[in-house]
Amino acid sequence: MNTPQKGKVRWIVFKDGDTWYASCLEFNIVESGDDARIALINMFDAMTGYVESVAKIKGSRYHALNQKPAEEYEKLWALATSTKKIKSPYLIDAFGYLAIPK
Helix, strand or coil, X not given: CCCCCCCEEEEEEEEECCEEEEEEHHHCEEEEECCHHHHHHHHHHHHHHXXXXXXXXXXXXXXXXXXXXXXXXXXXXXXXXCCCCCCCCCEEEEEEEEECCC
């Protein structure tokens, strides 16, 4: 379970058409940009602000840090992490895990 002090989230960067998107699956945050790196940096900034906001609220509202990801992003994650080559309509640039800083 993610809290403002600890946890781990998944993220993925992909291209749809001419636009790059970066998504944090457990927070349901999506940022976009003309460049994959810009979308990723914007998403990391949004994630930081999101965790800081949840920490300020305090109490038992940590469900905001443990959301059910949108189905389309779960499917993209499955494609990105699969050991089998599966055709995707999106160009996946990068993906990974990010620890919530302590």
